[in-house]
Amino acid sequence: MKPVVFDLGGVVVVWDPVAPIAAAVGPERAERFVHGEEFDFAAWNHAQDAGRSWAEAEASATAAHPHLAEEIAAYRRNFPLSLPELVPGTAEILRALHERGMRLVALTNWSAETFHHAPQRFPEVFAVFTDVVVSGVEGVVKPDPEIFRVLARRLGHPLEGVLFVDDSLANVHAARAAGMDAVHFTGAPALWSELQERALLD
The missing domain is CATH 3.40.50.1000 (HAD superfamily/HAD-like)
Incomplete structure (x- = not known):
């Protein structure tokens, strides 16, 4: 067969990418980070699916969006909550x-x-x-x-x-x-x- x-x-x-971020910054900010227009979460996450390291991903995203540093760090740190x-x-x-x-x-x-x-x-x-x-x-x-x-x-x-x-x-x-x-x-x-x-x- x-x-x-x-x-x-x-x-x-x-897979719920909002949950691990909400654990750190609350649901409103997490929803805005994942689904809003300011930060392209889908493209950012896709690059890690393609092999980019999380260290590189977090560093580049934080440099470009320093005011979103908490959201950026929270996703990988709390990743089990996304499942x-x-x-x-x-x-x-x-x-x-x-x-x-x-x-x-x-x-x-x-x-x-x-x-x-x-x-x-x-x-x-x-x-x-x-x-x-x-x-x-x-x-x-x-x-x-x-x-x-x-x-x-x-x-x-x-x-x-x-x-x-x-x-x-x-x-x-x-x-x-x-x-x-x-x-x-x-x-x-x-x-x-x-x-x-x-x-x-x-």
């Missing part, structure tokens, strides 16, 4: 696939320096994965085609027909371009139906 590849954030694990719970229903799907003998692999955009918090927080879920490809370790992020070539090497065979699940449409399109059978994750019930259609679950 071919493996099934899962994204992590938004598919398996809930409050599992996405409802996905763990049950993973267990069901695992019990059927499926090889489960994860492909995630995640900083190499903070990824360890996820398996520490949810060890029973991460135990079902035989491998996790972490963008920050590889130095390339989805939807870059190169990360799918990395995945193919890690799987040990071509990606044609391998099922991939991600909540980002851009990543789903890139996976399909790489030959994968990619599903856009919108929730566990819909994913269960997709897996039933493929005779992977009953």
